[in-house]
Amino acid sequence: MLKLTALALLAGLATASAALPSYAQANFPGTPNYPSSGPDHSCEDEMGHMRSVNAFDIQGIQDQKVFIYPICEDPTVPGKNNYGTLFINGNVNLLRTPIARNATLMSALAAKGYDHNDVVSLRFAGGNSIYLYVHQRDLN
Secondary structure: OHHHHHHHHHHHHHHHHHHOOOOOOOOOOOOOOOOOOOOOOOHHHHOOOOOOOOHHHHHOOOOOOEEEEEOOOOOOOOOOOOOOOHHHHOOOOOOHHHHHOOHHHHHHHHHOOOOHHHEEEEEEEHHHEEEEEEOOOOOO
16 A cells, blocks of 8 residues: 555656756746747847836946846847837836946946947846846937
8 A cells, every 4th residue: 555655646746747847947036038039039038027226226336347238139030120118118218317427337338339328227236246238229
């Protein structure tokens, strides 16, 4: 009887674990999700969830390491410049003027050929660093 119960439990666990994603497949909060390109490609999905920031947060950025991450700029992706609401749905929609006034952020953007209007989102990261998600606008 005990062997039959143990066998039933093992079979149930094997079936349940096959339906669950493995540790490597799990999408943890805060990690970017990079979807494949195609007609249903969403630029916003490349960033993941962004916490809100405010003008005081941006004013407090001084001499920190700033990393620039381009979003949806692969020319092989159909609709590269069809970014829809990318600039509106980011967490800096109304904060581009404070970004333009911040020397640390502007020097990092200028070094990579961007300006404050290209910023989509801002993320505070470990090691007192800043991640700026940007998209070069098609101005032609």
